[in-house]
Amino acid sequence: MxxxxxxxxxxxxxxxxxxxxxxxxxxxxxxxxxxxxxxxxxxxxxxxxxxxxxxxxxxxxxxxxxxxxxxxxxxxxxxxxxxxxxxxxxxxxxxxxxxxxxxxxxxxxxxxxxxxxxxxxxxxxxxxxxxxxxxxxxxxxxxxxxxxxxxxxxxxxxxxxxxxxxxxxxxxxxxxxxxxxxxxxxxxxxxxxxxxxxxxxxxxxxRLRAEQAQRLAREAIAREMHDVLAHRLTLLSVHAGALEFRPDAPGEEIARAAGVIRESAHEALQDLREIIGVLRAGEPDEAGRPQPTLPALDTLVAESREAGMKVTLDNRVTDPAAVPSSVGRTAYRIAQECLTNARKHAPGTEVTVTVTGAPGEGLVVSVRNPAPEGEVPHVPGSGQGLIGLGERAMLAGGRLEHGPEEDGAFRVRAWLPWG
Known part of the structure; x- marks a missing residue:
């Protein structure tokens, strides 16, 4: 022209x-x-x-x-x-x-x-x-x-x-x-x-849609890395802190804490390799190890108990395998992050994990821990855990509530659509 x-x-x-x-x-x-x-x-x-x-x-x-x-x-x-x-x-x-x-x-x-x-x-x-x-x-x-x-x-x-x-x-x-x-x-x-x-x-x-998709992908990757690695690294930090504050502990306890540290570091490395595999493949559901869903909640609780936590699991879902994988994965990550937070901010307390729901009613995940007794050693954290859980629940079509109760206990409650 x-x-x-x-x-x-x-x-x-x-x-x-x-x-x-x-x-x-x-x-x-x-x-x-x-x-x-x-x-x-x-x-x-x-x-x-x-x-x-x-x-x-x-x-x-x-x-x-x-x-x-x-x-x-x-x-x-x-x-x-x-x-x-x-x-x-x-x-x-x-x-x-x-x-x-x-x-x-x-x-x-x-x-x-x-x-x-x-x-x-x-x-x-x-x-x-x-x-x-x-x-x-x-x-x-x-x-x-x-x-x-x-x-x-x-x-x-x-x-x-x-x-x-x-x-x-x-x-x-x-x-x-x-x-x-x-x-x-x-x-x-x-x-x-x-x-x-x-x-x-x-x-x-x-171009804007592509940039937004990249941003959402980066946020999803960051959320996944936080949820996966925070659980393992918190175990490592807590037991390392115990060794620091109790250098006169019996040899059996020191050996047990060192074993937990070694196992947590190994699991964290495995999880990191899994995330890198996901990034290379580009498909989270097809790369690396299978993603955890609601049936894997028993294993998560068992790992926490082996690490010295007091955890009570009340799973009232008749068939956990019937829960959609996306909903079950979100529920697993919510419970995982809540156990990690309880281990950091309320060590020694008994944590109660309750899972209820049915098709058409939705899935409810509730995690409650009482207020800790005495002074709690400071464990560094990003402060983004609960924010990430809220984003996870929102992306799944649900909602998440959290906060202290009248008796000082802390509760996190999430509702996720099912059916």
Missing amino acids: STVSVDETVPEPPAFPGRRWLMPSAVIHEFAPDTGRPGRRPRRTARDWIVDFSCFLLAVLVGIAGADALTDNPHVSHDLAVVDQLLGALACAAVWLRRRWPVGLAVATIPVGLVSDTAGGACLIALFTLAVHRPFRYVAWVGGISVALTPVYFWLRPDPELPYLVAVALFGLLTAAVVGWGMFVRSKRQLMLSLRDRTRRAETEA
């Missing part, structure tokens, strides 16, 4: 009513305002030079034809013919300014065309340029004035070969054809701009 300079903003296309029309820089150059400042007005391309030269050549050819017709017109004197040809030459030269001042050139050609036959081609090209580069209101005024002055023109200069009414009608049809052609070109260019804008918007939206 050629580069065209105009001094008015292109009207908003009908495809985006009420919205701001954002155009890329290449499209802005097409209809960019021409301020006349150095470096601001876009340069003519090779195609622009060809089009401008063609318009100039067409105006000159029409002017030559008009000059030949003047010699056969008895109503035009020699002096008037000289003036006519001089004005026609100036009008043809002004065609080169049509891109920079389309409105001014079209207005200036109205009186020139009224007194000069040889300027007829330049007048039509100026009107066509106005129709291409300006809204219809400009074309309506200038074209209307030209059509209104047509009877006056042929009354002052009757055509020797055509009747008066026929000449007026033909010139009116020619003017309408030129205006219609120019408006068609303008509409086509605006359509191209609209399509470019739509393509740009579609590309932008696709």
Whole structure:
């Protein structure tokens, strides 16, 4: 598409009513305002030079034809013919300014065309340029004035070969054809701009959707890493802290704590390898070890008991295997994170894990631990565990509530859809 300079903003296309029309820089150059400042007005391309030269050549050819017709017109004197040809030459030269001042050139050609036959081609090209580069209101005024002055023109200069009414009608049809052609070109260019804008918007939206998908994937990976590794590393931290605070403990307890530390580190390494495998494969359900679901809750509780925790499991679900895998996995992660938090913030207390529910009613996971007795050693944490559990429950279509009770105990309760 050629580069065209105009001094008015292109009207908003009908495809985006009420919205701001954002155009890329290449499209802005097409209809960019021409301020006349150095470096601001876009340069003519090779195609622009060809089009401008063609318009100039067409105006000159029409002017030559008009000059030949003047010699056969008895109503035009020699002096008037000289003036006519001089004005026609100036009008043809002004065609080169049509891109920079389309409105001014079209207005200036109205009186020139009224007194000069040889300027007829330049007048039509100026009107066509106005129709291409300006809204219809400009074309309506200038074209209307030209059509209104047509009877006056042929009354002052009757055509020797055509009747008066026929000449007026033909010139009116020619003017309408030129205006219609120019408006068609303008509409086509605006359509191209609209399509470019739509393509740009579609590309932008696709990029934003891809970025959002990547962000959600990163959040899911971070959540999974937190849930999987926090449980193991907390065991390691708690027992390492016990060895630090009780260096005089019996040898059996020290050996037992060291064994738990070694086993927790080994399990954490295995879980880390599993997560890396998931990242490499891209499909969590098909890479690494099988994801834990509700039946694996017994194993989780057994591991916690072996680590020295007091855990009571009350699973009232008749058939845990019947729980959908996504719901069961979410319930497992919630219980896992709650046991990890209880181990860090309420060591030595008895934790109660209750699971109830049925198809159509939903699955309820409740984890409660009483307030700890005495001072609790500080165990560093990210503080994002409960936030991540809330996000997990929300993504599964459920909800999660947590907070202290009147007796100081802390409870986490999650409801997940089932059936």
